Amino acid sequence: MPHTINSKTMKIKNLLTILLMLPFFVAQAQVASETEILEEFASPGVRGMGKSQGVEIRYERLPGFDIDSKSDDPRIGDGSGRVERHNKFAVKAYAPLMNKPQNKLVIGFNYELEEFNFDGLTPTSYPLYRYLEDKNLKSIGTQLLYLHSLNQRNFYFIRVKGELNGDYTRDDINVSDYLKGTVDLAYGWKKSPDYVIGVGVQWGYTFGRQRVYPGILYNRTFNPSWGVESIFPANARVRYNLNEKTLFYAGYRLEGASYNLYVNEPPLSEYKDLEFRRTDIKGLLRMEREIYDFLWFAVEGGFRQYYRHRLYDKVGSRDELITNDLAGAGYVGVEIFLVPPRRFTQK
Structure with missing residues (x-):
């Protein structure tokens, strides 16, 4: 036992020594990097980052986890069940519309869906579970990203994104019934080829409901x-x-995600337009590996913990119709993507 205690004490001392010396090493690295001359116009990227992706195909899966639901509406009530699996699939593509030294304009497209499969559903199961079973919640969108380099040290970028998010179960709908918009603004400083910092804001759905969120790059x-x-x-x-x-x-x-739902089964059908919002946090490990020049693949896994998972009585509402409590679960994802060929990126 004393040997174990001494061993733990030594490990703690070593860790404290590393933490105390870390600022010195970082400061030394910063002094060295600040002396480098920037020869290119500023951008958010630094040396060593992964290559930009042109086309990406991704599949992600979560195994079973429990779900508990509560509602103040007596017609809906409370319920519990188990999600046997939760699948997500995404295809994304990006292409440059302008690629000049100081100005870059990129257009992007995305198609994403997620579905829930519940264990042991019956006609008397909780109404939300019955409705979500094998339902493809889809997101189809496009975006424009504009990056402007003011000089070798400063840059800003603007991204505007529009998506159609929902269950796509109605024929008599307008685009506005599913339309969700996101705007990102950021301003950055390129301190050296290895160091970039910036500030920005997003008007979007990271935490489920559309609002303004600050960010630090x-x-x-x-x-x-x-x-x-x-x-x-x-x-x-x-x-x-x-x-x-x-x-x-x-x-x-x-x-985060937000989907507009148009349910055709009671009791949820008594509400004209529902909004399903979720926010979760992932702790992750990821590996990216080149297959051949412009072709890469990635494997990612970790633990997903749901922060909010709720159904609202109408789009944009703050009144929760159903509050879901989902157990955390591990996840795994695989991805294949295209990057610019090496001959285009090497000078």
Whole structure:
């Protein structure tokens, strides 16, 4: 026992020593990097980051987890069940419309869906579970990203995104019935080729309901192997470059979604337009690996904890019709994506 205590004490002392010395090493790295001359116009990227993706195909799956639901409406009541699996599928594509040294304009398209499969559903099961069973909640969208470099040190970017989010169960609908909009604005400073910091805001659905969220951009490469990429508080991850063809990440990511639902079965059909919102946080480990030049794949896994998972009585409402409590669960995702060929990125 004394040997175990001494061992733990030594580990704690070593950890404290590392933490105390860390500011010195970071300061030394910063002094060295600040002396480098920036020869290109400023951008959010730093050396060592993964390549930009042109086309991405992703599949993600969560195994079974429990769900408990509560409602103040006596017609709906409370319920509980088990989600046997939760699947997500996404296809995204990006293409440059303008690619000049100081101005870049990129257009993007995305198609995403998620579905829930419940265990042991019957005609008397909780109404929300019956409705969501095998229902494809879809998101179809397009976006424009404009990046302008003011000089070698300063830049800003604007992203405007529109999506049609919902269950797509009605024929007599207008585009406005499913339309969701997101706007991102950011201003950044490129301190060196290895260090970028910025501030920004988003008007979007990261936490379920559309509102304004602040953000801090921090991208930093400390040496050829280690770096940090983050837009706090939405995401942050540590990067390890094994080599130019293999990258590892560890961190977290906040995800949110909002779907407009038009239910045709009572008692939920008594509400004209419902809104289903979710927000969750993922702790993740990720590996990216080159298959051949422009073709890469990624494997990601971790733990997802739901923060909010609720149904509202109408779109944009703050009145919760059903509050869901979902157990945390592990997840795994696989991804394949295209990047610019090496001959286009090497000078």
